[in-house]
Amino acid sequence: MELLEGEKEVIISQVSEILGKHKHNCENLVPMLQEVQNQLGYVPELAMEMIADSLEVPAVAVYSIVTFYNQLRLNPPGDHQIRVCMGTACHMIGGQIILNSFERRLQIEEGETTEDRKFSLERVACVGCCAIAPVVVIDDLVDGKVTPTRVDGILLSFENSNNNEGKKEQEQKPVERGEGQE
Amino acid sequence: MGEKKNHAEKQYQEIKTKAEVKKPLTQDKTVVMVGTATCGKAAGAIDVRETFKEEINKRKLNAEVVEVGCIGHCYAEPLVVISKPGFPSLCYGNVDEGLSSRLVEDYLVGDDPCYEYALVALEPNEEFPTFTDFPRGMFEQKVILEQCGLIDPEQIDHYIAVDGYHALAKALDMEPKEVIEMIKESRLRGRGGAGFPTGKKWDFCCMNVQDPVRYVICNADEGDPGAFMDRSILESNPHQVIEGLIICGYAVGASQGFIYVRSEYPQAVRRIYTALEQAREKGLLGEGILNTDFSFDIEVFQGSGAFVCGEETALIHSMEGKTGMPRHRPPFPAEVGFRGKPTVINNVKTLSYIPHILNKGVEWFQSIGTPDSPGTAVFALVGKIENTGLVEVPMGTTLRTLVYDVGGGIRNEKEFKAVQIGGPSGGCLPESALDIPIDFDSLQEAGAIMGSGGLVVLDEDDCMVEIARFFLDFTQKESCGKCTFCRLGTRHMLDILMRITTGQGEKKDIEILGDLAVDIKNGSLCGLGKTAPNPVLTTLRYFMDEYEEHIQGKRCPSLMCPELINFYIVPKKCSKLCSACVGSCPVEAIYTREDGLKAIDLEKCVKCNSCPLACPPEYDAIIKVSPPERVEELEKENA
Numbered sequence: 080m081e082l083l084e085g086e087k088e089v090i091i092s093q094v095s096e097i098l099g100k101h102k103h104n105c106e107n108l109v110p111m112l113q114e115v116q117n118q119l120g121y122v123p124e125l126a127m128e129m130i131a132d133s134l135e136v137p138a139v140a141v142y143s144i145v146t147f148y149n150q151l152r153l154n155p156p157g158d159h160q161i162r163v164c165m166g167t168a169c170h171m172i173g174g175q176i177i178l179n180s181f182e183r184r185l186q187i188e189e190g191e192t193t194e195d196r197k198f199s200l201e202r203v204a205c206v207g208c209c210a211i212a213p214v215v216v217i218d219d220l221v222d223g224k225v226t227p228t229r230v231d232g233i234l235l236s237f238e239n240s241n242n243n244e245g246k247k248e249q250e251q252k253p254v255e256r257g258e259g260q261e
Numbered sequence: 262m263g264e265k266k267n268h269a270e271k272q273y274q275e276i277k278t279k280a281e282v283k284k285p286l287t288q289d290k291t292v293v294m295v296g297t298a299t300c301g302k303a304a305g306a307i308d309v310r311e312t313f314k315e316e317i318n319k320r321k322l323n324a325e326v327v328e329v330g331c332i333g334h335c336y337a338e339p340l341v342v343i344s345k346p347g348f349p350s351l352c353y354g355n356v357d358e359g360l361s362s363r364l365v366e367d368y369l370v371g372d373d374p375c376y377e378y379a380l381v382a383l384e385p386n387e388e389f390p391t392f393t394d395f396p397r398g399m400f401e402q403k404v405i406l407e408q409c410g411l412i413d414p415e416q417i418d419h420y421i422a423v424d425g426y427h428a429l430a431k432a433l434d435m436e437p438k439e440v441i442e443m444i445k446e447s448r449l450r451g452r453g454g455a456g457f458p459t460g461k462k463w464d465f466c467c468m469n470v471q472d473p474v475r476y477v478i479c480n481a482d483e484g485d486p487g488a489f490m491d492r493s494i495l496e497s498n499p500h501q502v503i504e505g506l507i508i509c510g511y512a513v514g515a516s517q518g519f520i521y522v523r524s525e526y527p528q529a530v531r532r533i534y535t536a537l538e539q540a541r542e543k544g545l546l547g548e549g550i551l552n553t554d555f556s557f558d559i560e561v562f563q564g565s566g567a568f569v570c571g572e573e574t575a576l577i578h579s580m581e582g583k584t585g586m587p588r589h590r591p592p593f594p595a596e597v598g599f600r601g602k603p604t605v606i607n608n609v610k611t612l613s614y615i616p617h618i619l620n621k622g623v624e625w626f627q628s629i630g631t632p633d634s635p636g637t638a639v640f641a642l643v644g645k646i647e648n649t650g651l652v653e654v655p656m657g658t659t660l661r662t663l664v665y666d667v668g669g670g671i672r673n674e675k676e677f678k679a680v681q682i683g684g685p686s687g688g689c690l691p692e693s694a695l696d697i698p699i700d701f702d703s704l705q706e707a708g709a710i711m712g713s714g715g716l717v718v719l720d721e722d723d724c725m726v727e728i729a730r731f732f733l734d735f736t737q738k739e740s741c742g743k744c745t746f747c748r749l750g751t752r753h754m755l756d757i758l759m760r761i762t763t764g765q766g767e768k769k770d771i772e773i774l775g776d777l778a779v780d781i782k783n784g785s786l787c788g789l790g791k792t793a794p795n796p797v798l799t800t801l802r803y804f805m806d807e808y809e810e811h812i813q814g815k816r817c818p819s820l821m822c823p824e825l826i827n828f829y830i831v832p833k834k835c836s837k838l839c840s841a842c843v844g845s846c847p848v849e850a851i852y853t854r855e856d857g858l859k860a861i862d863l864e865k866c867v868k869c870n871s872c873p874l875a876c877p878p879e880y881d882a883i884i885k886v887s888p889p890e891r892v893e894e895l896e897k898e899n900a
């Protein structure tokens with residue numbers, strides 16, 4: 080992926096700061112990568128190279144760690160991260176249907192980001208709210224008893240509230256109590 | 262040794278006296294406790310909390326709003342407990358903003374507790390039933406969940422006020438060896454899945470006397486994708502786990518502990534950090550704990566989303582900054598573990614029992630459960646069951662009691678089909694296995710495992726081949742790739758199951774599945790591979806007929822597998838006056854026929870199951886049929 084002008088500088092300064100905070104040994108590798116992702120939303124190639132240099136290991140060693148762990152990603156996420164629960168309870172009660180609905184509406188596959196970088200779609204295994212399955216986590220908010228129509232509603236609420244704090248709007252909306260779910 | 266006695270106890274009593282002033286339930290003002298664990302929040306607990314706060318402020322009432330964890334009745338979230346002087350503490354379920362305002366108005370201001378909305382009272386009283394008056398309460402016995410949902414996890418004083426950290430003081434006044442002896446005698450077995458005797462593990466860790474450096478790790482990686490016991494405990498009562506871990510550290514002579522927690526549990530992570538900080542402030546963690554010469558601290562390590570990292574050797578590798586691949590055991594981590602040093606790894610629940618055993622004694626612990634599996638079992642009860650949530654029952658309780666009495670039976674009067682127990686390493690047990698007592702050994706005989714406590718109830722609408730495919734899909738994705746059989750064998754099994762669930766199965770597939778299962782079990786290094794075939798083996802064992810229907814009849818008897826079903830609107834039942842289904846369809850596949858009845862364009866239909874739910878129950882006109890070609894027959898019949 081091509082970095083835009085300016086992005087490179089941000090990465091360098093953020094990663095340098097993180098490197099400054101930790102001892103440079105392998106035990107801190109995963110925590111550092113997690114911090115990079117927390118700051119930048121993903122782990123850019125440049126960051127992996129910088130970390131590899133500082134630990135004096137080949138970049139591919141860092142790369143293999145990043146690709147091993149599901150949490151770490153190689154590409155920037157969308158402005159809004161949609162994670163559909165694919166745990167047992169959610170799966171049995173229609174999680175796949177919800178994932179399909181998002182894929183259809185956003186015209187991307189699970190694991191991808193929309194072209195305008197507004198939404199990214201992922202699966203997650205059990206967020207611990209099985210009692211209100213099927214569950215979707217939108218940014219940091221858990222939404223339960225989701226239906227395909229509710230999927231449309233969720234995406235619409237982002238479009239409507241466009242820039243005026245989509246997140247807040249979400250927060251105020253009580254969870255729809257799906258009726259006759261199963 | 263003698264002079265050492267009671268040092269810690271004295272220091273502890275001082276801390277406790279100070280903490281007791283803050284005990285939530287003994288104050289002379291009203292306390293409103295709102296459950297804000299992840300599940301509560303998802304159901305709207307934050308709005309409820311805010312409403313209570315606003316209304317109380319507006320009226321300048323002498324009442325406090327406290328955030329607590331989860332009391333396990335997740336089906337009724339958001340949950341609120343109100344304790345008002347002069348009344349029993351009452352628990353209210355399904356609370357929304359409207360009910361919140363009403364409770365402030367009628368109960369906090371007036372004296373009407375609105376019994377019609379109350380679920381249960383917490384203390385025995387004349388007015389309202391308590392937990393023990395319900396079947397669930399009769400069979401439940403709470404030990405490690407006892408305080409969950411009743412104390413504020415972010416206030417250490419709440420925990421101390423209910424005798425928290427007393428066990429630590431007791432342990433510190435004992436010799437480490439005595440602590441290990443006590444845990445050994447209690448016969449506590451690890452709750453992380455395998456049921457290994459905890460005392461033995463600790464003892465093992467102390468064998469190597471030459472090397473003084475040892476580590477203790479709390480395994481909070483909870484990878485089973487349908488279970489949330491560990492999350493709930495960490496969010497609701499983190500200090501209990503921390504206390505257990507400190508005692509473990511003292512017993513085996515470690516000065517550093519770790520909590521390895523999934524990063525998918527942000528709230529649990531936050532609450533652990535807060536709890537650790539508070540424990541340090543109180544001198545319960547750090548240098549010279551409780552004025553003794555024992556020093557110990559705990560660091561948090563966040564797992565980054567790999568199921569296999571719950572396996573202890575993989576967990577250690579991942580903490581060391583390597584890819585989380587398991588290695589051959591022996592040597593066990595208790596001999597060669599983190600940084601090559603002897604390391605004890607215990608599950609969240611295992612450690613949670615430790616303070617209770619020290620406080621209440623070995624005999625008390627053994628009086629619960631069965632001789633070989635003493636204590637309780639904690640389950641996340643989910644799926645098609647009436648009362649979903651977190652339950653704790655004595656070991657030896659039967660699955661039937663758990664499903665029907667504690668869980669309240671199957672939802673919507675459907676027929677029970679199976680319980681999936683133990684997650685991806687476990688299995689599906691049918692009706693005939695319901696009288697099996699829950700303990701480590703009996704479940705294994707039936708082909709499942711105790712696991713860490715996920716229990717999913719399945720009903721007649723759940724396809725057993727599909728659930729086998731689901732778990733294989735999970736283990737196949739999560740296989741770390743080290744062992745060929747696990748990596749390729751699970752792939753092969755998954756391919757076969759996908760063929761079967763899409764109607765392309767062949768007769769010989771069943772035999773191949775059985776053979777592969779044996780090969781994978783034998784050819785894998787760690788528990789992931791060794792148990793991966795269990796979901797397939799148990800469904801083959803107990804639900805062969807469903808496999809056969811898929812393979813020979815090309816139909817899904819539970820009407821679940823999308824490729825094998827179609828939706829159909831029965832003309833005789835459809836009403837011309839209603840178009841609920843049309844609006845519910847996300848792809849505009851439903852249209853109005855010339856005669857005014859509705860019909861589905863099967864080319865467009867994505868089988869999302871929205872329309873049967875939207876169709877009003879008085880018409881109930883939309884059905885699923887299998888095999889899919891059945892629609893054509895029905896069309897002819899109804900033409």
Ligand SMILES: Cc1cc2nc3c(=O)[nH]c(=O)nc-3n(C[C@H](O)[C@H](O)[C@H](O)COP(=O)(O)O)c2cc1C
Nearest residue numbers: 451452453480483484571572573607608611788789
């Ligand atoms: C694939 C795999 C996943 C595991 N996941 C977990 C887990 O999420 N939590 C856990 O406590 N133990 C898990 N275990 C078991 C651990 O290896 C280990 O036995 C356990 O943490 C020991 O703790 P205990 O003695 O308290 O049970 C897993 C094992 C395997 C093979």
Ligand code: FES
Nearest residue numbers: 164166169208209
């Ligand atoms: S399975 Fe989805 S929240 Fe647990």
